[in-house]
Amino acid sequence: MKITTWNVNSLTARLQHVLDWTAANPVDVLCLQELKLTDDKFPLDVLRAAGYEHCAVFGQKTYNGVAVMSRHPLKDVVRNITGFEDEHSRLLSVTVDAPAGAMRVVNGYFVNGQEPGSEKFAYKMKWLDGLREHVRAEMAQHERLVLLGDFNVAPEDRDSFDPEGLRETIHHTTEERTHFRELLSLGLVDSFRMFEQPEKSFSWWDYRMLGYQKNRGLRIDHILVSEALKPLVKACAVDRTPRKWKQPSDHAPVTVEF
């Protein structure tokens, strides 16, 4: 059983990459962020033909948008953070009816926050407050839970190409890192860190300044698993392959295997 998170930076622009990547990596569940399209534009038929019979979509014009594509049935779909008014489409919670047992999957496109002190940063903090309570409630209902997506947080210094130079800048602030640790405190584990990983493992590289070529990246895409799932995790890895393709997303897919 494999579950992947991938910020595709426009599904319209990246559909062929998604098809090519899933053809080579037929994961059970692919969680997408930054669709940048409305629900009616979601290529259901094409993805169904690719084996993803079950899709939950929460789109938005131009910005944001998340989806879960699955080879197994989905149920109990919840859009956004319960009790948190939000104009953005950023969170999708679903239950995957996998053969080895159901799993709750919470797929998020976390707020970027632009710059500490900005209005957008304040929104990020509020959103993260809401998310924590949403996940707490979800976990009370679902012992087997996965929280994944584009967190827009580099949790530790080793998750950044320049932790000193970027100290307390966006993705690196103490407040953001505290929020990340609070999520872990709910009883979640960063599956990527359960395993030995190459040094300077990142999931995102700026399009500018030859970011990828110089490996000037951040690890901001994460897969957290609940304690009940932790003993079942076999692997977690970033796949940099599609970042090398023509006109790539700035993010690489991250996959957990159970």
Place this chain on the structure above:
DNA sequence: ATGTCACTGTAGCAGTGA
């Protein structure tokens, strides 16, 4: 502060968000 990319509205480029 950003040399890139995707998108929108209104046009063949400027503004926004990342």
